[in-house]
Amino acid sequence: MIQKIKKYSTTNTLVIFGIIFGVLFGILFPELALKQQVIGQIFISFLKMLVVPLVFSSIYIAIMGLGSLNDLKSIGLKTIGLYLLTTALAVLLAIAVMNLVPIGEPTSVEGLEYVKASQVAPFTFEAMILSFIPTNIFNSLADGSMMQIIVFSILFAIASMHLHVKRQELMLDFFTAVTNAMLTMAEWVIKLTPIGVFSLISYVIAEQGVDVVLGLWKYLLMVISVLLIHAVVTLPALLAIFAKINPFKYLSDVREAPIMAFSTASSAATLPVSMRIAEEDGGVDEKHASFVLPLGATVSMDGTAAYLTVAVLYISHLAGVDLSLMDQVLLGVTVVALSVGVAALPSASLVMMVVILNQIGLPVEYIALIVAVDRILDMARTSLNVTSDLVVVKIIDQIQKTTIKEK
Structure with a gap:
């Protein structure tokens, strides 16, 4: 655990240096900064490379980890339903706040004509539903159609539960190995973040000037505000309604886990702490903590989903693209679905940011504008992700205990 914290802290420090030197390089040597854009493009390509296998394998093992179909129908459905509910509420909150207090003035960048941005297709419910269903999964995998991959991986995992036990174990071992391999590769790519940040930032500074970057304080404040509202209003309300306990006392008892998450910016690194705190200080049954x-x-990424929603809407404003209400609803559905496949690693949401921007038709170069404060926001949203996990496990625990008492 200490080694992981040290490793992530080192990465954070290097990213900060990458931002500083990228800004200086873009200001002092704009011609060179424009020519080295390929380095940033390579970094983005590496992020894209991980998306399909990581999403497919992680969702598969999450569903298979539920065990039998009976478990899937009982505690599994309750757990996933609550996780999706909290994530959806986070996304709705982000959409509402961004519409009430829109930020991001339209900007234009010479050399980055927003051709794709004008190709946002009109929303229809039929088109949305059909877009979720793959007609050829191999085409979906090759094209990186995330929604279709998610639907197929869920159905594939459920179908795998009908196989012989030995074959189930074989399949689960295989996809667990795939996931672990992808996570290892993700760690390698994340180590390249300082270089990628340097390249992207310096290019944007050289192309747009420093004024645009200085305007990020509104974006930073907006993301943190949405995360705080969800943490102190939405999640406590769910605890009070479903678990019927004092939400703030419970959240105070388990506060060590979100603090650890903030320090490491990794849900995976925080998991052992979360399980111990939930059991010892939160009064959660061991079997519920071990499962949920x-x-x-x-699958629980409230902070990441809220962050992605604010970021994409912010980028759309910068690009001068006015998304309709139904476009934003479709964006929300996509973010909720994709957040399930976000790896529990620092800055892994950058992978999903690339996917969403491509789907909407916005240039991925805009990631450079928000990556300057991404590490700070990464810690904040990971802390909210873990807080949401602790809220859901307590609700499940209380519901199961109440059900047993009634029987």
Whole structure:
């Protein structure tokens, strides 16, 4: 654990240096900064490379980890339903706040004509539903159609539960190995973040000037405000309604885990702490903590979903793209679905940011504008992710205990 914290802290320090030197390089040597853009493009390509296998394998093992179909129908459905509910509420909150207090003035960048941005297709419910269903999964995998991959991986995992036990174990071992390999590769790519940040930042500074970057304080404040509202209003309300306990006392008792998450910016690194705190200080049954929290580290991403929603809407404003209400609803559905496949690693949401920007038709170069404060926001949103996990496990625990008493 200490080694992981030290490793992530080192990465954070290097990213800060990458930002500083990128800004200086873009100001002092704009011509060179424009020519080295390929380095940033390579970094983004590495992020894209991980998306499909990581999402497919992580969702598969999350569903298979539920065990039997009976478990899937009982505690599994309750758990996933609550996780999706909290994530959806976080996304709705982000959309509402961004519409009430829109930030991001339209900007234009010479050399980055927003051709794709004008190709946002009109929303229809039929088109949305059909877009979720793959007609050829191999085409979906090759094209990186995330929604279709998610639907197929869920159905594939459920179908795998009908196989012989030995074959189930074989399949689970295989996809667990795939996930672990992808996570290892993700760690390698994340180590390249300082270089990627340097390249992207210096290019944007050289192309747009420093004024745009200085305007990020509104974006930073907006993301943190949405995360705080969800943490102190939405989640406590769910605890009070479903678990019927004093939410703030419970959150105070388990505060060590979100603090650890803030320090490491990793849900995976925080998982052992979350399980111990939930059991010892939160009064959660061991079997519920052992089942719900590991699943939450994969599928519960309230902070990440809220962050992605604010970031994409902010980028759309910068690009001068006015998304309709139904476009924003579709964005929300996509973010909720994709957040399930976000790896529990620092800055892994950058992977999903690339996917969403491509889907909407916005240039991925805009990631450079928000990556300057991404590490700070990464710690904040990871802390909210873990807080949401602790809220859901307590609700499940209280519901199960109440059900047993009634029987």
